[in-house]
Amino acid sequence: MTEKLAEEVIWNTFEPTMVKNLGDGFKGPCIIKLASNHNTMKKLPKHLSSSEGMLLHSIVNYTSVLCKSINSCDETRFSIPELYEGFFEFLSENGESSPPLHLVSEVAKLELEKFLIRSKVDALVDVTDKTSVRSLQKGSVLNVKGRVKITKRDYSELYLHCEDKDGFDLYLNYNTKGVFSSFAKPKGISGVHTMKSVLTQFRLPCTVRIVSGKIPRAACSEERLGVFRLLEVRKERIALLCPLSAKQLILPVALNNKLSFYEAGNMGELRHHYIFNQLVDSCTSKVEQYMKTMKTFISSNTTPSRLTSGHKEENNLFEEIDEIYPYIRQGGTPPKRALSYANGISHALGITTLDGRSYSQPALNLRTRSGSLATSTVLKQHTVLSQKTETTFEFQCTSNSLTLGKDGVLQEFIKHYTSKESLQSPSSYEHSGEEASDEEKIYFNLDKGNVCHASSIKDILPVHNEGMTNRS
Incomplete structure (x- = not known):
């Protein structure tokens, strides 16, 4: 036609x-x-x-959200749209999630407005007719209307009165076994989430399990188990x-x-x-x-070697951020692991003081000693794009200069470069403005590993990310 x-x-x-x-x-x-x-x-x-x-x-x-399977060794990427018809649960750093419910009576006890069915269960269409059975499939969402008590001569039964998406009444016996989950409350971790609620309430990267929803065949192998690392938002x-x-x-x-x-x-x-x-x-x-x-989104079989290499570097970065999170939140000793961005993979800045102490800041905000906020390089789209030679990097940063004011406050962070320009190391950036004391002076030098050397680390402190949700 x-x-x-x-x-x-x-x-x-x-x-x-x-x-x-x-x-x-x-x-x-x-x-x-x-x-x-x-x-x-x-x-x-x-x-x-x-x-x-x-x-x-x-x-x-x-x-959409770019993600990868957490249990896969290849570089396949997947794209999950904001309007995805499915539900997720957050996993902690140990791979654990909030436990689901296993009895209808447990659902009723929580007095929920709605809940998700995660396994096949039977419900009655007519509470007075036990032959009017309807099977509910995994992924069904039911709205709770109340409870119904049916009394016989010698016994009574309790049913949870629900309504499906089409407005039909359903009745689940309190003793019915299955797998059920509540929907997470605003800014809450426990329960299941839509992708839209994940994007509006939480920061990436984070790890989730798809508990209901269709996934591509490439993500259906036994190794993958529906667990994905959400990497970045694409608009x-x-x-x-x-x-x-x-x-x-x-x-x-x-x-x-x-x-x-x-x-x-x-x-x-x-x-x-x-x-x-x-x-x-x-x-x-x-x-x-x-x-x-x-x-x-992308397959390792069709990805150019340069892009595949970039994804490997990105994976290292996310693993390192996971290790940094507990230190940022709780303080204490930084991780001892040798970080990739100290070895030429420049997704963030490593800072080394003149007395040999080192500190790594993986794409997080920085706060100066007096409280002013400066921003370090952020994730992939604003950091190193490619390595041209051993000592030349093509990269982007977020601000246009490095300035120290009268109070020694770091006001802006590192000169801005577009993706068409490159930085030939070594290059040094010194403070400007009124003369500061030796303790307040910060001298930056980007070497071939893009490691940032500073004369004093006291003026740069990690932000404890007040808005960041604890994923554990």
């Missing part, structure tokens, strides 16, 4: 439109074909041609394309992509075509599913 629609398309002969220029001016679904000779065409599936028609369905803001504005020859396929294209396209010149007529409207309806359901589905 779409072949018939494609035959009726009259293509515009004007200059092609850049995807990045769509923005808020997008007027609804339209038929397009991609302009040829673009490197981005390499990203299309092999059976698709840039000359064939596509439905440009919509432009959306897409928020994009994307155009969603649906090829006319493959209606089941959704192609997301970021608006900052250098992709351009030609629009059908007779869209006014095509919008009244019944096949076009059927195509839009079909694509709409696919888009809705796309926005809620976890996807394989």
Whole structure:
């Protein structure tokens, strides 16, 4: 049917439109074909041609979380959308979670508004008819309406009166066994979470287990067990394309992509075509599913060696941050492990005083002795991008200079570099402003390992991250 629609398309002969220029001016679904000779065409599936028609369905803001399986040795990454149809539980640093409930009576005792069913259980549709049984599948969410007591001649039974998402009444016997979980309260760890609640209430990285929801086949091996390390949030504005020859396929294209396209010149007529409207309806359901589905983000089999290497470095960083967390929260002796960013993997700054003492600050905020806040390099997108030579790094930092004021306060942190510039070491940054005492002076020198040497460590103290949630 779409072949018939494609035959009726009259293509515009004007200059092609850049995807990045769509923005808020997008007027609804339209038929397009991609302009040829673009490197981005390499990203299309092999059976698709840039000359064939596509439905440009919509432009959306897409928020997702990049993650990896905690029990896998490969570099496969997954993307979990903010609207993911599933639920998570937090794992502590020891891999433990809050225990679920195993009896309906335990659920009733907590007086919950709603709860998640994590194993198959049976419920009654009619509390007076024990043959009216309905099986509830894992992942069902029930709203609690109250309790019902059924009294017979010689005994009585208690039932938890619930309602499913469609508004149908269900009754669970208090003695019914299964696996159930409450939903976490705001800013609470215990219970299950949606991805949206994770993103709005907690900081990454963190470790979670998917207790309900679909996951890609690549994440279904026995080694993975549904446990994932959430690494970073990705926010994009994307155009969603649906090829006319493959209606089941959704192609997301970021608006900052250098992709351009030609629009059908007779869209006014095509919008009244019944096949076009059927195509839009079909694509709409696919888009809705796309926005809620976890996807394989990148595979080690198809990843360039440079990117794969970067992911290994990133893994080391997250492991090291995990080791630093208890020290930051509770004080005490820093971990003795040799950290990667002291060995040329520059995802954070290592600070060494002149008397030989060392201190590592892994992408956290710093506070000066007088309380002013400075910011160290943050995670991957704002730190070292690549190592050009043994002594040259391409990197970004967050501020534009290093300044010490009259009170010796560190006001800004390290000079800003764009991804197109590089730092040739050694390079030194000294304080400016009024002369400070020797104790207040801080001299930075970035060597080939990007280790930051300071003459005094007393002015730099770790922030105890008041807003950080204790994941244990």
